Amino acid sequence: MKIKRAFAALSVIAAAGAVPVVMASPAQADQLDCMNYLKARHYVVGAGVRSACDVDSIGGKVVCQGKLISLGVRPEHALNACVRA
Known part of the structure; x- marks a missing residue:
């Protein structure tokens, strides 16, 4: 019985640790996709x-x-970049 409880406790701890990593990664990757799209089209990618x-x-x-348009990005490039974000 103690082994089942220990296993259940470890499962809960592992799941609790994995959830923030899984939830945070996509947002960060999407922002990078947006920036990389613009960089590939020769825009300067800075803080703006x-x-x-x-x-x-x-x-x-x-x-x-x-x-993005206010920063000088062409509207079609801004649209495509923001879809990736």
Whole structure:
């Protein structure tokens, strides 16, 4: 009986440790996808682009597009980058 309890406790601890890693990774990768898309199209990727590609902020992809366009990114490139974010 003690082995079952120990195994159950270890399973809960492992699951609790894995959930934040699984949940955080996609958002970070998406922001990088947005920035890499623009970098591949020869835009300078700095703090402004990094901020725009962070679509977790209020307004999401619409704000992303507006920020990128205001930074001089062509509208079609801004749309494609923000879809990746």
